[in-house]
Amino acid sequence: MPDKYEAELPDEVHELLAAADKDREIRLTRAATAENLKFLELVRSKVKDVPLFWAVTLLSHPELGQAASSTSDKEVFKYLTDVELVQDAHDPREYEIVFHFKENPYFTNTELRKKYSLPNGTKPAPADGTITDEMRAFEAIDLEPSSMTIEWKADNDLIAKHPRKLNSEDDEIIDGDIGSFFHFFTEKSDIMSLGGTIIDVLAEPLEFFANDPSGFDSDFDEEDEEDEGSIDLGDDDDEDEPQRKKQKKERCCHP
Structure with missing residues (x-):
């Protein structure tokens, strides 16, 4: 009995199977996206009157909880009424x-x-469902994030209160201070990959709503109801300093 077997696919067979495997992945992503969007629309319609549903759901993810760990960031999340995903x-x-x-x-x-x-210059998916080489080669890192201006009210500019320094060459955070969560919207980048993390949460909103993540107190001071998710959203009288808490539970992964 040999210690090991060795086999090698002919190049043309390997290339054919690799392309077929990628095509299968793309078809599965399309199907999963359609189902996730359909379910998300149902969730959004049913929870629109549930106080703090989206605050609890999003901040239950360790990475989002870390990104919005200051008292003032979490205070803003109390006013979040809906989260929408626009995707084809x-x-x-x-x-x-x-x-x-x-x-x-x-x-x-x-x-x-x-x-x-x-x-710019990337062609959309063909209407007939054909999968192109450009689609096979696509990676999420190729996407170009947008930015916008937040119209802060007087004395409440959280980005100014909780700035962060970036290395101009590679957009890496200097000194490890991530600053306010709301840099996510105003920076023309996504240096913490929060977009993909939010996609993960929107695919399983009930799971994250019910989650009681390590590193957060389970005080839901707005409502005291059974079968509700809970997370410490901060207190208005707390010192407005970033609360960097280590998260023991990690989740991944998005396409």
């Missing part, structure tokens, strides 16, 4: 995330948006 299941490569807010003391915007677009 036929060509799910690009997408847009929309946070909807009710009137709040922090900014006048009713929506905060971040879009992840295909680079």
